[in-house]
Amino acid sequence: MKKIIPFSALLLFIVAAMSVSAAGQTMPDTMAQVSAVAGTDTGQAVPDTSVSVASGALTTSVNPVQGGTTLIYKCDMKKTIAAPLWRSVKKSFAEADSLNADFMLIHMNTYGGQVDIADSMRTLILNYEIPVMVFIDNQAISAGALIAVAADSIYMRSGASIGAATVVDQGGQKMPDKYQSFMRGMMRATAEAHGKKPVISGQDTTWVWHRDPEIAQAMVDPSIVLKGIVDTGQVLTLTALEAIKYGFCEGQAETVEEVIKNAGIKEYTIKELKLTLVDKIIMLLVNPVVSGLLIMLIIGGIYFELQSPGVGFPLAAALFGALLYFAPLYLEGIAANWHVMIFVVGIILLLVEIFAFPGFGVTGVLGVIGIVTGLALVMVDKIVFRFGPSVDGVKEIVGAFAIVILAVVLSIVLSLWLSRKLFSPNRLFGSLALETSVNKADGFVSFDTGKLQSLIGSHGVAHTVLRPSGKVMIGDEVYPAVAETGFISRGTEIIVRREEQGQLYVVAADLA
Numbered sequence: 001m002k003k004i005i006p007f008s009a010l011l012l013f014i015v016a017a018m019s020v021s022a023a024g025q026t027m028p029d030t031m032a033q034v035s036a037v038a039g040t041d042t043g044q045a046v047p048d049t050s051v052s053v054a055s056g057a058l059t060t061s062v063n064p065v066q067g068g069t070t071l072i073y074k075c076d077m078k079k080t081i082a083a084p085l086w087r088s089v090k091k092s093f094a095e096a097d098s099l100n101a102d103f104m105l106i107h108m109n110t111y112g113g114q115v116d117i118a119d120s121m122r123t124l125i126l127n128y129e130i131p132v133m134v135f136i137d138n139q140a141i142s143a144g145a146l147i148a149v150a151a152d153s154i155y156m157r158s159g160a161s162i163g164a165a166t167v168v169d170q171g172g173q174k175m176p177d178k179y180q181s182f183m184r185g186m187m188r189a190t191a192e193a194h195g196k197k198p199v200i201s202g203q204d205t206t207w208v209w210h211r212d213p214e215i216a217q218a219m220v221d222p223s224i225v226l227k228g229i230v231d232t233g234q235v236l237t238l239t240a241l242e243a244i245k246y247g248f249c250e251g252q253a254e255t256v257e258e259v260i261k262n263a264g265i266k267e268y269t270i271k272e273l274k275l276t277l278v279d280k281i282i283m284l285l286v287n288p289v290v291s292g293l294l295i296m297l298i299i300g301g302i303y304f305e306l307q308s309p310g311v312g313f314p315l316a317a318a319l320f321g322a323l324l325y326f327a328p329l330y331l332e333g334i335a336a337n338w339h340v341m342i343f344v345v346g347i348i349l350l351l352v353e354i355f356a357f358p359g360f361g362v363t364g365v366l367g368v369i370g371i372v373t374g375l376a377l378v379m380v381d382k383i384v385f386r387f388g389p390s391v392d393g394v395k396e397i398v399g400a401f402a403i404v405i406l407a408v409v410l411s412i413v414l415s416l417w418l419s420r421k422l423f424s425p426n427r428l429f430g431s432l433a434l435e436t437s438v439n440k441a442d443g444f445v446s447f448d449t450g451k452l453q454s455l456i457g458s459h460g461v462a463h464t465v466l467r468p469s470g471k472v473m474i475g476d477e478v479y480p481a482v483a484e485t486g487f488i489s490r491g492t493e494i495i496v497r498r499e500e501q502g503q504l505y506v507v508a509a510d511l512a
Contacts, residue, residue: 069267069269070102070103070265070267070269071099071100071102071268072101072102072103072104072105072265072270072271073092073095073103073105073271073272074105074106074256074270074271074272075089075093075096075105075107075272076088077107077108077110077147078108079110080110080113081112081113081114081118081143081144082113082114082117082286084286084287085113085117086117086120086121087282087283087286088273088275088279088283089121090124091273091279092272092273096130096271097129099271101130101271103130103131103132104128104131104132105132105133105134105256105259105260105270106132106133106134106148106151107137108140108144108147108148109137109138109139109140110140110141110143111139111141111144112141112142112143112144112145112165113143113144114143115143115179117143118143118144119186121147122150122190123150125147126150126190126193132152132153133151133152133154133259134148134151134153134155135156135157135253135256135259136148136154136157136161136162137157137160138160139160140162141161141162141163141164142165142166143165144162145162145163145165145187145219146183146187146190148162149190149191149211150190152194153250154243154248154249155249155250155251155252155253155259155263156243156244156249156253157240157252157253157254158254159240160239160240161237161238161239161240162219162237162238162243162248162249163219163235163236163237163238164219164235164237165187165235166180166221166222167179167180167220183220184217184220184221187217187220188213188217190211190216191213191215192213194210194211196208210247212247212248214226215236215246215247215248218230218235219235219237220235221235222234222235224236229246250262250263256270285324285325285328291329292403295321295325295375295404295407295408296407296410297318297320297411298322298371298375299318299412300314300317300318300411300412301314301316301317301318301319301321302314302315302318302350302371303411303412304415315351319347322343322347325375326339326340326343326378329378335378339374339377339378340374341374342370342374342377343373343374343375345370346366346369346370346371346372346373346374347367347370348367349366349370350363350364350367350368372405372408373401376397376400376401376403376404377400379400380397380400452479452499455479455499455504456498458474458495458496459495459509460472460473460475460493460494460495460506461473461493461494462490462494463490465487465488465490466481466482466483466487466488466506467488468482468484468486468487469481472494472504472506474496479504480503481494481496481506482504482505483505483506483507483508484497484505484506484507485511488506488508492508492509493510494507494508495509
Protein backbone atom coordinates (compact mmCIF):
# COMPACT_ATOMS: atom_id res chain seq x y z
CA MET A 1 0.00 0.00 0.00
CA LYS A 2 2.90 2.32 0.73
CA LYS A 3 4.04 2.09 -2.88
CA ILE A 4 0.74 3.50 -4.16
CA ILE A 5 1.32 6.87 -2.49
CA PRO A 6 4.41 8.00 -4.47
CA PHE A 7 2.93 6.82 -7.80
CA SER A 8 -0.38 8.57 -7.08
CA ALA A 9 1.53 11.72 -6.17
CA LEU A 10 3.46 11.47 -9.44
CA LEU A 11 0.22 11.17 -11.43
CA LEU A 12 -1.28 14.19 -9.68
CA PHE A 13 1.92 16.13 -10.38
CA ILE A 14 1.68 15.24 -14.09
CA VAL A 15 -1.92 16.48 -14.31
CA ALA A 16 -1.06 19.70 -12.45
CA ALA A 17 1.99 20.32 -14.64
CA MET A 18 -0.09 19.91 -17.83
CA SER A 19 -2.70 22.35 -16.52
CA VAL A 20 -0.07 24.96 -15.67
CA SER A 21 1.64 24.47 -19.03
CA ALA A 22 -1.64 24.85 -20.88
CA ALA A 23 -2.33 28.09 -19.05
CA GLY A 24 1.11 29.30 -19.98
CA GLN A 25 0.46 28.51 -23.64
CA THR A 26 -2.74 30.53 -23.85
CA MET A 27 -1.45 33.62 -22.07
CA PRO A 28 0.93 34.85 -24.82
CA ASP A 29 -1.88 34.70 -27.41
CA THR A 30 -4.16 36.81 -25.19
CA MET A 31 -1.46 39.34 -24.42
CA ALA A 32 -0.50 39.56 -28.08
CA GLN A 33 -4.08 40.37 -29.07
CA VAL A 34 -4.30 43.06 -26.38
CA SER A 35 -0.98 44.50 -27.53
CA ALA A 36 -2.19 44.72 -31.14
CA VAL A 37 -5.36 46.57 -30.12
CA ALA A 38 -3.41 48.90 -27.84
CA GLY A 39 -1.05 49.67 -30.70
CA THR A 40 -3.99 50.82 -32.78
CA ASP A 41 -5.35 53.03 -30.02
CA THR A 42 -2.01 54.75 -29.42
CA GLY A 43 -1.73 55.86 -33.00
CA GLN A 44 0.70 53.27 -34.36
CA ALA A 45 0.60 52.97 -38.12
CA VAL A 46 -1.66 50.12 -39.15
CA PRO A 47 -2.00 49.19 -42.81
CA ASP A 48 -5.44 49.69 -44.27
CA THR A 49 -7.31 48.01 -47.08
CA SER A 50 -8.50 50.14 -49.97
CA VAL A 51 -10.83 49.14 -52.76
CA SER A 52 -10.36 50.12 -56.35
CA VAL A 53 -13.26 49.50 -58.70
CA ALA A 54 -13.58 49.33 -62.43
CA SER A 55 -16.38 48.66 -64.80
CA GLY A 56 -17.70 45.17 -64.13
CA ALA A 57 -14.69 44.14 -62.00
CA LEU A 58 -13.59 44.39 -58.43
CA THR A 59 -9.99 44.36 -57.21
CA THR A 60 -8.52 44.85 -53.77
CA SER A 61 -5.15 46.32 -52.87
CA VAL A 62 -3.45 47.03 -49.56
CA ASN A 63 -1.58 50.20 -48.72
CA PRO A 64 1.85 49.61 -47.16
CA VAL A 65 2.95 51.46 -44.05
CA GLN A 66 4.27 54.91 -44.90
CA GLY A 67 7.58 56.31 -43.67
CA GLY A 68 9.49 53.06 -43.12
CA THR A 69 10.17 49.49 -44.16
CA THR A 70 7.09 47.25 -44.12
CA LEU A 71 7.45 44.19 -41.85
CA ILE A 72 5.92 41.06 -43.36
CA TYR A 73 5.68 37.89 -41.28
CA LYS A 74 5.61 34.71 -43.39
CA CYS A 75 3.90 31.56 -42.15
CA ASP A 76 4.19 28.28 -44.07
CA MET A 77 1.21 25.94 -44.47
CA LYS A 78 2.76 23.22 -46.59
CA LYS A 79 1.67 20.16 -44.63
CA THR A 80 -1.49 18.32 -43.73
CA ILE A 81 -3.84 20.45 -41.63
CA ALA A 82 -3.28 18.73 -38.27
CA ALA A 83 -2.07 19.37 -34.74
CA PRO A 84 1.66 19.90 -35.54
CA LEU A 85 0.87 22.54 -38.19
CA TRP A 86 -1.69 24.23 -35.91
CA ARG A 87 1.00 24.63 -33.25
CA SER A 88 3.42 26.37 -35.64
CA VAL A 89 0.62 28.59 -37.02
CA LYS A 90 -0.39 29.78 -33.54
CA LYS A 91 3.22 30.55 -32.68
CA SER A 92 3.70 32.41 -35.98
CA PHE A 93 0.69 34.65 -35.42
CA ALA A 94 1.68 35.31 -31.81
CA GLU A 95 5.23 36.22 -32.83
CA ALA A 96 3.94 38.49 -35.61
CA ASP A 97 1.93 40.33 -32.95
CA SER A 98 4.95 40.68 -30.68
CA LEU A 99 6.99 42.16 -33.57
CA ASN A 100 4.15 44.54 -34.58
CA ALA A 101 4.20 43.12 -38.10
CA ASP A 102 2.32 45.03 -40.79
CA PHE A 103 1.22 42.00 -42.83
CA MET A 104 0.86 38.26 -42.38
CA LEU A 105 1.73 36.24 -45.49
CA ILE A 106 0.67 32.58 -45.55
CA HIS A 107 2.61 30.44 -48.02
CA MET A 108 0.16 27.61 -48.72
CA ASN A 109 0.35 24.23 -50.42
CA THR A 110 -1.93 21.66 -48.81
CA TYR A 111 -4.45 18.99 -49.73
CA GLY A 112 -6.41 19.58 -46.51
CA GLY A 113 -6.70 17.74 -43.22
CA GLN A 114 -8.74 17.90 -40.02
CA VAL A 115 -11.87 20.05 -40.22
CA ASP A 116 -11.83 21.15 -36.56
CA ILE A 117 -8.25 22.42 -36.80
CA ALA A 118 -8.99 24.16 -40.11
CA ASP A 119 -11.95 25.86 -38.39
CA SER A 120 -9.61 27.12 -35.65
CA MET A 121 -7.17 28.47 -38.26
CA ARG A 122 -9.82 30.29 -40.28
CA THR A 123 -11.26 31.83 -37.08
CA LEU A 124 -7.78 33.04 -36.12
CA ILE A 125 -7.34 34.64 -39.56
CA LEU A 126 -10.78 36.27 -39.62
CA ASN A 127 -10.22 37.86 -36.19
CA TYR A 128 -6.63 38.93 -36.85
CA GLU A 129 -5.86 42.63 -36.49
CA ILE A 130 -3.54 43.05 -39.49
CA PRO A 131 -4.16 42.11 -43.16
CA VAL A 132 -3.54 38.47 -44.03
CA MET A 133 -2.39 37.49 -47.53
CA VAL A 134 -2.33 33.93 -48.84
CA PHE A 135 -0.02 32.75 -51.60
CA ILE A 136 -1.31 29.44 -53.00
CA ASP A 137 1.88 27.96 -54.36
CA ASN A 138 0.21 24.86 -55.74
CA GLN A 139 -2.93 23.59 -54.01
CA ALA A 140 -5.50 24.86 -51.48
CA ILE A 141 -7.79 21.86 -51.41
CA SER A 142 -10.50 20.89 -48.91
CA ALA A 143 -9.63 22.38 -45.49
CA GLY A 144 -6.95 24.45 -47.21
CA ALA A 145 -9.64 26.20 -49.28
CA LEU A 146 -11.54 27.14 -46.10
CA ILE A 147 -8.41 28.71 -44.61
CA ALA A 148 -7.52 30.54 -47.83
CA VAL A 149 -11.01 32.05 -48.21
CA ALA A 150 -10.66 33.53 -44.70
CA ALA A 151 -7.68 35.68 -45.80
CA ASP A 152 -8.01 39.33 -46.84
CA SER A 153 -6.30 38.70 -50.18
CA ILE A 154 -5.35 35.61 -52.17
CA TYR A 155 -2.63 35.24 -54.81
CA MET A 156 -2.21 32.06 -56.85
CA ARG A 157 0.59 30.63 -58.92
CA SER A 158 -0.24 29.60 -62.49
CA GLY A 159 -1.33 25.99 -62.37
CA ALA A 160 -2.59 26.28 -58.78
CA SER A 161 -6.16 25.44 -57.73
CA ILE A 162 -8.56 26.08 -54.86
CA GLY A 163 -11.73 24.21 -53.86
CA ALA A 164 -12.93 20.57 -53.53
CA ALA A 165 -13.89 21.08 -49.89
CA THR A 166 -16.23 18.09 -49.50
CA VAL A 167 -15.83 16.42 -46.09
CA VAL A 168 -14.46 12.87 -46.33
CA ASP A 169 -13.41 10.26 -43.78
CA GLN A 170 -9.93 8.80 -43.37
CA GLY A 171 -10.65 6.33 -46.16
CA GLY A 172 -11.55 9.11 -48.59
CA GLN A 173 -15.27 8.30 -48.54
CA LYS A 174 -17.79 11.15 -48.53
CA MET A 175 -19.31 11.82 -45.10
CA PRO A 176 -23.11 12.13 -44.57
CA ASP A 177 -24.95 15.35 -45.37
CA LYS A 178 -24.88 16.74 -41.82
CA TYR A 179 -21.10 16.98 -42.11
CA GLN A 180 -21.40 18.56 -45.56
CA SER A 181 -23.97 21.01 -44.20
CA PHE A 182 -21.57 22.00 -41.45
CA MET A 183 -18.78 22.59 -43.99
CA ARG A 184 -21.11 24.47 -46.36
CA GLY A 185 -22.10 26.77 -43.53
CA MET A 186 -18.48 27.47 -42.60
CA MET A 187 -17.49 28.19 -46.22
CA ARG A 188 -20.53 30.45 -46.71
CA ALA A 189 -19.98 32.31 -43.42
CA THR A 190 -16.27 32.76 -44.15
CA ALA A 191 -17.03 34.29 -47.55
CA GLU A 192 -19.75 36.54 -46.08
CA ALA A 193 -17.32 37.79 -43.41
CA HIS A 194 -15.52 39.83 -46.09
CA GLY A 195 -18.69 41.77 -46.78
CA LYS A 196 -19.82 43.55 -49.96
CA LYS A 197 -17.99 46.10 -52.10
CA PRO A 198 -19.32 48.69 -54.58
CA VAL A 199 -18.87 48.14 -58.31
CA ILE A 200 -19.39 51.26 -60.43
CA SER A 201 -20.55 50.82 -64.02
CA GLY A 202 -21.28 54.14 -65.67
CA GLN A 203 -23.82 55.92 -63.49
CA ASP A 204 -24.83 52.75 -61.64
CA THR A 205 -23.33 51.42 -58.39
CA THR A 206 -23.89 47.80 -57.51
CA TRP A 207 -22.88 46.16 -54.22
CA VAL A 208 -21.42 42.71 -54.73
CA TRP A 209 -19.86 40.15 -52.44
CA HIS A 210 -16.09 40.35 -52.16
CA ARG A 211 -16.16 36.53 -51.92
CA ASP A 212 -19.41 35.11 -53.30
CA PRO A 213 -20.93 32.76 -50.64
CA GLU A 214 -22.69 30.70 -53.33
CA ILE A 215 -19.39 29.96 -55.05
CA ALA A 216 -17.80 29.16 -51.68
CA GLN A 217 -20.43 26.57 -50.76
CA ALA A 218 -20.33 25.11 -54.27
CA MET A 219 -16.81 23.98 -53.36
CA VAL A 220 -18.47 21.63 -50.85
CA ASP A 221 -21.83 20.62 -52.33
CA PRO A 222 -22.02 18.99 -55.79
CA SER A 223 -25.80 19.59 -55.94
CA ILE A 224 -25.36 23.39 -56.23
CA VAL A 225 -25.72 24.72 -59.77
CA LEU A 226 -24.19 28.08 -60.71
CA LYS A 227 -24.89 28.98 -64.31
CA GLY A 228 -21.69 29.29 -66.30
CA ILE A 229 -19.55 28.23 -63.32
CA VAL A 230 -20.45 24.71 -62.18
CA ASP A 231 -23.03 22.11 -63.20
CA THR A 232 -24.91 19.80 -60.86
CA GLY A 233 -23.05 16.69 -59.72
CA GLN A 234 -19.66 18.43 -59.66
CA VAL A 235 -17.74 19.86 -56.72
CA LEU A 236 -16.27 23.23 -57.67
CA THR A 237 -12.51 23.67 -57.97
CA LEU A 238 -11.15 26.90 -59.44
CA THR A 239 -7.93 27.47 -61.36
CA ALA A 240 -5.95 30.66 -60.82
CA LEU A 241 -7.59 32.49 -63.75
CA GLU A 242 -11.06 31.30 -62.76
CA ALA A 243 -10.49 32.36 -59.15
CA ILE A 244 -9.45 35.85 -60.37
CA LYS A 245 -12.52 36.03 -62.63
CA TYR A 246 -14.96 35.15 -59.84
CA GLY A 247 -13.36 37.27 -57.11
CA PHE A 248 -11.63 34.50 -55.15
CA CYS A 249 -8.13 35.64 -56.06
CA GLU A 250 -6.59 39.12 -56.16
CA GLY A 251 -3.90 38.25 -58.66
CA GLN A 252 -1.48 35.75 -60.13
CA ALA A 253 2.10 35.45 -58.88
CA GLU A 254 4.89 32.92 -59.23
CA THR A 255 6.97 33.74 -56.16
CA VAL A 256 6.60 35.27 -52.70
CA GLU A 257 8.46 38.35 -53.92
CA GLU A 258 6.01 38.75 -56.80
CA VAL A 259 3.08 38.47 -54.37
CA ILE A 260 4.49 41.30 -52.28
CA LYS A 261 5.12 43.40 -55.39
CA ASN A 262 1.56 42.84 -56.64
CA ALA A 263 0.27 43.94 -53.23
CA GLY A 264 1.95 47.30 -53.79
CA ILE A 265 4.66 46.89 -51.15
CA LYS A 266 8.08 48.18 -52.20
CA GLU A 267 10.39 48.26 -49.18
CA TYR A 268 9.88 45.33 -46.87
CA THR A 269 11.50 42.89 -44.46
CA ILE A 270 10.34 39.28 -44.15
CA LYS A 271 10.39 37.46 -40.83
CA GLU A 272 9.35 33.87 -40.23
CA LEU A 273 9.12 31.40 -37.37
CA LYS A 274 12.24 29.61 -36.19
CA LEU A 275 11.18 26.50 -34.31
CA THR A 276 13.01 25.77 -31.05
CA LEU A 277 14.15 22.31 -30.03
CA VAL A 278 11.15 22.04 -27.68
CA ASP A 279 8.77 22.94 -30.52
CA LYS A 280 10.30 20.26 -32.75
CA ILE A 281 10.06 17.66 -29.97
CA ILE A 282 6.38 18.47 -29.33
CA MET A 283 5.58 18.34 -33.05
CA LEU A 284 7.34 14.97 -33.20
CA LEU A 285 5.41 13.59 -30.23
CA VAL A 286 1.99 14.48 -31.70
CA ASN A 287 2.86 12.56 -34.88
CA PRO A 288 0.44 9.58 -35.12
CA VAL A 289 3.28 7.09 -35.65
CA VAL A 290 5.13 8.27 -32.52
CA SER A 291 1.84 8.24 -30.57
CA GLY A 292 1.38 4.59 -31.54
CA LEU A 293 4.89 3.72 -30.31
CA LEU A 294 4.20 5.51 -27.02
CA ILE A 295 1.02 3.47 -26.56
CA MET A 296 3.11 0.32 -26.98
CA LEU A 297 5.58 1.62 -24.37
CA ILE A 298 2.73 2.32 -21.93
CA ILE A 299 1.13 -1.10 -22.35
CA GLY A 300 4.46 -2.92 -22.40
CA GLY A 301 5.54 -1.26 -19.15
CA ILE A 302 2.26 -2.16 -17.46
CA TYR A 303 2.54 -5.76 -18.72
CA PHE A 304 6.07 -6.17 -17.35
CA GLU A 305 4.95 -4.69 -14.01
CA LEU A 306 2.10 -7.19 -13.80
CA GLN A 307 4.58 -10.01 -14.46
CA SER A 308 6.89 -8.86 -11.64
CA PRO A 309 4.92 -6.70 -9.16
CA GLY A 310 6.98 -4.35 -7.03
CA VAL A 311 9.93 -3.91 -9.40
CA GLY A 312 8.87 -0.33 -10.24
CA PHE A 313 10.97 0.33 -13.34
CA PRO A 314 8.46 -1.00 -15.94
CA LEU A 315 5.66 1.01 -14.33
CA ALA A 316 7.87 4.12 -14.25
CA ALA A 317 8.55 3.62 -18.00
CA ALA A 318 4.81 3.30 -18.63
CA LEU A 319 4.09 6.51 -16.70
CA PHE A 320 6.85 8.32 -18.60
CA GLY A 321 5.36 7.11 -21.89
CA ALA A 322 1.93 8.34 -20.73
CA LEU A 323 3.39 11.76 -19.97
CA LEU A 324 4.94 11.97 -23.46
CA TYR A 325 1.67 10.76 -25.00
CA PHE A 326 -0.81 13.03 -23.24
CA ALA A 327 1.14 16.23 -22.47
CA PRO A 328 1.67 17.42 -26.10
CA LEU A 329 -1.90 16.47 -27.05
CA TYR A 330 -3.20 18.33 -23.99
CA LEU A 331 -1.19 21.43 -24.80
CA GLU A 332 -2.50 21.35 -28.38
CA GLY A 333 -6.09 21.13 -27.15
CA ILE A 334 -6.59 17.63 -28.62
CA ALA A 335 -6.73 15.80 -25.28
CA ALA A 336 -9.41 17.11 -22.92
CA ASN A 337 -9.28 17.02 -19.11
CA TRP A 338 -11.68 14.10 -18.94
CA HIS A 339 -9.54 12.05 -21.35
CA VAL A 340 -6.57 12.42 -19.02
CA MET A 341 -8.63 11.77 -15.89
CA ILE A 342 -10.05 8.51 -17.29
CA PHE A 343 -6.49 7.34 -17.97
CA VAL A 344 -5.22 8.46 -14.53
CA VAL A 345 -8.10 6.69 -12.75
CA GLY A 346 -7.29 3.55 -14.75
CA ILE A 347 -3.64 3.70 -13.66
CA ILE A 348 -4.61 4.25 -9.99
CA LEU A 349 -6.99 1.26 -10.07
CA LEU A 350 -4.25 -0.88 -11.59
CA LEU A 351 -1.78 0.26 -8.92
CA VAL A 352 -4.28 -0.70 -6.23
CA GLU A 353 -4.65 -4.11 -7.86
CA ILE A 354 -0.87 -4.64 -8.08
CA PHE A 355 0.22 -3.45 -4.64
CA ALA A 356 -2.83 -3.66 -2.36
CA PHE A 357 -4.72 -6.69 -3.65
CA PRO A 358 -2.29 -9.00 -5.50
CA GLY A 359 -3.95 -11.09 -8.17
CA PHE A 360 -6.20 -9.89 -10.95
CA GLY A 361 -9.79 -9.03 -10.08
CA VAL A 362 -12.44 -6.43 -10.73
CA THR A 363 -10.16 -3.53 -9.81
CA GLY A 364 -7.56 -4.62 -12.32
CA VAL A 365 -10.11 -5.12 -15.10
CA LEU A 366 -11.60 -1.65 -14.49
CA GLY A 367 -8.08 -0.21 -14.49
CA VAL A 368 -7.26 -1.74 -17.87
CA ILE A 369 -10.59 -0.52 -19.30
CA GLY A 370 -9.85 3.02 -18.05
CA ILE A 371 -6.36 3.00 -19.56
CA VAL A 372 -7.52 1.75 -22.97
CA THR A 373 -10.48 4.16 -23.00
CA GLY A 374 -8.31 7.18 -22.15
CA LEU A 375 -5.80 6.30 -24.87
CA ALA A 376 -8.49 5.69 -27.50
CA LEU A 377 -10.78 8.68 -26.99
CA VAL A 378 -7.90 11.11 -27.66
CA MET A 379 -7.84 9.81 -31.24
CA VAL A 380 -11.51 10.58 -31.93
CA ASP A 381 -12.16 13.70 -34.01
CA LYS A 382 -14.01 16.35 -31.99
CA ILE A 383 -16.35 16.88 -34.92
CA VAL A 384 -17.87 13.47 -34.12
CA PHE A 385 -18.90 14.64 -30.64
CA ARG A 386 -20.21 17.94 -32.04
CA PHE A 387 -22.86 16.11 -34.09
CA GLY A 388 -23.88 13.77 -31.28
CA PRO A 389 -24.51 10.01 -31.54
CA SER A 390 -24.44 8.61 -35.07
CA VAL A 391 -23.35 5.57 -37.03
CA ASP A 392 -20.29 7.46 -38.27
CA GLY A 393 -19.40 8.47 -34.72
CA VAL A 394 -19.65 4.84 -33.60
CA LYS A 395 -17.41 3.77 -36.50
CA GLU A 396 -14.75 6.30 -35.58
CA ILE A 397 -14.84 5.41 -31.88
CA VAL A 398 -14.68 1.68 -32.67
CA GLY A 399 -11.76 2.39 -35.02
CA ALA A 400 -9.89 4.27 -32.28
CA PHE A 401 -10.40 1.41 -29.81
CA ALA A 402 -9.29 -1.08 -32.47
CA ILE A 403 -6.03 0.82 -32.96
CA VAL A 404 -5.32 0.86 -29.21
CA ILE A 405 -6.22 -2.81 -28.77
CA LEU A 406 -3.97 -3.71 -31.71
CA ALA A 407 -1.17 -1.72 -30.06
CA VAL A 408 -1.86 -3.63 -26.81
CA VAL A 409 -1.57 -7.00 -28.55
CA LEU A 410 1.60 -5.98 -30.41
CA SER A 411 3.20 -4.61 -27.24
CA ILE A 412 2.47 -7.81 -25.29
CA VAL A 413 3.86 -9.98 -28.11
CA LEU A 414 6.92 -7.72 -28.36
CA SER A 415 7.35 -7.81 -24.57
CA LEU A 416 7.36 -11.62 -24.59
CA TRP A 417 9.87 -11.66 -27.44
CA LEU A 418 12.13 -9.12 -25.76
CA SER A 419 12.06 -10.96 -22.44
CA ARG A 420 13.27 -14.11 -24.19
CA LYS A 421 15.92 -12.31 -26.21
CA LEU A 422 17.27 -10.13 -23.41
CA PHE A 423 17.12 -12.46 -20.43
CA SER A 424 17.82 -15.88 -21.91
CA PRO A 425 21.37 -17.30 -21.46
CA ASN A 426 24.12 -15.74 -23.57
CA ARG A 427 21.99 -12.67 -24.30
CA LEU A 428 22.47 -9.03 -23.39
CA PHE A 429 21.03 -9.37 -19.88
CA GLY A 430 21.38 -13.14 -19.63
CA SER A 431 23.63 -12.79 -16.58
CA LEU A 432 20.66 -11.41 -14.65
CA ALA A 433 18.88 -14.77 -14.93
CA LEU A 434 19.81 -17.83 -12.87
CA GLU A 435 21.63 -20.34 -15.07
CA THR A 436 22.92 -22.81 -12.46
CA SER A 437 20.97 -26.06 -12.15
CA VAL A 438 20.21 -27.35 -8.66
CA ASN A 439 19.27 -31.00 -8.24
CA LYS A 440 17.60 -32.78 -5.35
CA ALA A 441 20.24 -35.50 -5.62
CA ASP A 442 22.85 -32.88 -4.73
CA GLY A 443 20.96 -31.97 -1.57
CA PHE A 444 19.17 -28.90 -2.93
CA VAL A 445 15.48 -28.33 -2.20
CA SER A 446 13.39 -25.24 -2.89
CA PHE A 447 11.65 -25.32 0.50
CA ASP A 448 11.98 -26.71 4.04
CA THR A 449 9.49 -29.57 3.95
CA GLY A 450 9.80 -30.36 7.63
CA LYS A 451 9.10 -26.80 8.73
CA LEU A 452 6.06 -26.46 6.45
CA GLN A 453 4.63 -29.79 7.62
CA SER A 454 5.00 -28.68 11.21
CA LEU A 455 2.64 -25.78 10.48
CA ILE A 456 -0.32 -28.11 9.75
CA GLY A 457 -3.10 -27.24 12.19
CA SER A 458 -1.51 -23.87 13.05
CA HIS A 459 -3.64 -20.74 13.28
CA GLY A 460 -2.76 -17.47 11.55
CA VAL A 461 -4.25 -14.57 9.59
CA ALA A 462 -4.55 -13.81 5.89
CA HIS A 463 -1.78 -11.33 5.13
CA THR A 464 -3.29 -10.58 1.68
CA VAL A 465 -6.50 -11.51 -0.06
CA LEU A 466 -6.43 -15.20 -1.06
CA ARG A 467 -8.30 -15.67 -4.35
CA PRO A 468 -7.33 -18.43 -4.14
CA SER A 469 -3.55 -17.82 -3.81
CA GLY A 470 -1.98 -15.18 -1.60
CA LYS A 471 0.01 -14.93 1.61
CA VAL A 472 -0.68 -15.77 5.22
CA MET A 473 1.07 -14.77 8.45
CA ILE A 474 1.70 -17.49 11.01
CA GLY A 475 3.45 -16.20 14.10
CA ASP A 476 5.88 -13.56 12.87
CA GLU A 477 6.53 -15.11 9.45
CA VAL A 478 4.73 -14.78 6.11
CA TYR A 479 4.16 -17.83 3.88
CA PRO A 480 2.63 -18.33 0.42
CA ALA A 481 -0.67 -20.16 0.70
CA VAL A 482 -3.74 -21.25 -1.23
CA ALA A 483 -7.35 -21.15 -0.03
CA GLU A 484 -8.95 -24.58 -0.30
CA THR A 485 -12.44 -23.16 -0.88
CA GLY A 486 -13.50 -19.74 -2.15
CA PHE A 487 -11.75 -16.45 -1.38
CA ILE A 488 -10.41 -15.39 1.98
CA SER A 489 -10.37 -11.68 2.83
CA ARG A 490 -7.31 -9.99 4.21
CA GLY A 491 -7.11 -10.15 8.03
CA THR A 492 -9.33 -13.23 8.30
CA GLU A 493 -8.18 -15.86 10.78
CA ILE A 494 -7.08 -19.06 9.00
CA ILE A 495 -6.08 -22.63 9.82
CA VAL A 496 -3.47 -24.62 7.88
CA ARG A 497 -5.13 -27.85 6.67
CA ARG A 498 -2.34 -29.51 4.70
CA GLU A 499 0.98 -29.14 2.86
CA GLU A 500 1.71 -30.47 -0.61
CA GLN A 501 5.01 -30.01 -2.47
CA GLY A 502 5.97 -26.96 -0.44
CA GLN A 503 2.53 -25.29 -0.69
CA LEU A 504 0.32 -24.58 2.33
CA TYR A 505 -3.44 -25.03 1.92
CA VAL A 506 -5.62 -23.11 4.36
CA VAL A 507 -9.26 -22.48 5.21
CA ALA A 508 -11.02 -19.74 7.14
CA ALA A 509 -11.12 -20.57 10.86
CA ASP A 510 -14.90 -20.22 11.01
CA LEU A 511 -15.23 -22.92 8.30
CA ALA A 512 -12.84 -25.39 9.91
